[in-house]
Amino acid sequence: MALLDILHFPDKRLRRQARPVEEVNEDIRQLVRDMFETMYDAPGIGLAAIQVNVPQRVIVVDVSEDKSRPLVLINPEITNLGGVESMDEGCLSVPGVFEKVERADRITVKALNSQGVEFATDADGLLAVCIQHEIDHLDGKLFIDYLSELKRHRIRKKLSKRARAEVQSGSGSRRVI
Numbered sequence: 001m002a003l004l005d006i007l008h009f010p011d012k013r014l015r016r017q018a019r020p021v022e023e024v025n026e027d028i029r030q031l032v033r034d035m036f037e038t039m040y041d042a043p044g045i046g047l048a049a050i051q052v053n054v055p056q057r058v059i060v061v062d063v064s065e066d067k068s069r070p071l072v073l074i075n076p077e078i079t080n081l082g083g084v085e086s087m088d089e090g091c092l093s094v095p096g097v098f099e100k101v102e103r104a105d106r107i108t109v110k111a112l113n114s115q116g117v118e119f120a121t122d123a124d125g126l127l128a129v130c131i132q133h134e135i136d137h138l139d140g141k142l143f144i145d146y147l148s149e150l151k152r153h154r155i156r157k158k159l160s161k162r163a164r165a166e167v168q169s170g171s172g173s174r175r176v177i
C-alpha cells in the first residue's frame, strides 16, 4: 500500500472532470486500497481519486469513528435526494478551512463496488453530505465554490501565505503544492 500525495486548492488539476471507470480491475482495487490508507492517514472521512491526481470516478468514504464502515463508490450516481441540511465541511484539498454548506440531507446513490458489482444505498446526515462532497470532486467542484467570491479570495490568500511560510521554514511536506 502507499500514501498518495493530495492536491491542494488552487491546483487546476482539481478542476478536471473525472472519467468513468470502464473496468474494475486489480489496478482500480490497488488505487482504492491506497486511497483508504491516504484518507485514514490524513485523517479524513472521504477522498476522491481526483484529489490524488487520478481523474477517474472513484471515491472512498468512512464516517465512522473507528474505521469500521469503509465504503467504496465507483462511478457513483445520485438517483434520489431529499431534505436540506447545512453542515460544516472541510476538505483535504483545502486544509484548515471549515465552512457551512447547504446540501440534501437524504440521498440514494448507486455505484459499482470493488468487485464491479452494481449496488444502491441510502444515506443521510454526515454520510449523505460526505458522498455529495466527494461526487462534486469528480465533477471538478470544491465545497468553497458554494461560498462567496470574497470568502474564496480570502481562503486562496490564506493557503498561499501558509504554503510560502512552509517553504521558507523548510517545514514543507509532501502535502505542500
Ligand code: K1U
Binding pocket: 043, 044, 045, 046, 047, 048, 088, 089, 090, 091, 092, 093, 129, 130, 133, 134
Ligand atoms: O474530500 C475530502 O477532502 C475529505 C473531507 C470530506 C468531508 C468532510 C466534512 C464534510 C464533508 C466532506 C474530509 O474528510 S475533511 C476532514 C474531516 O472532516 C475530518 C477529519 C477527521 C475526523 C473527522 C472529520
Ligand code: ZN
Binding pocket: 090, 091, 092, 093, 133, 137
Ligand atoms: Zn474535499
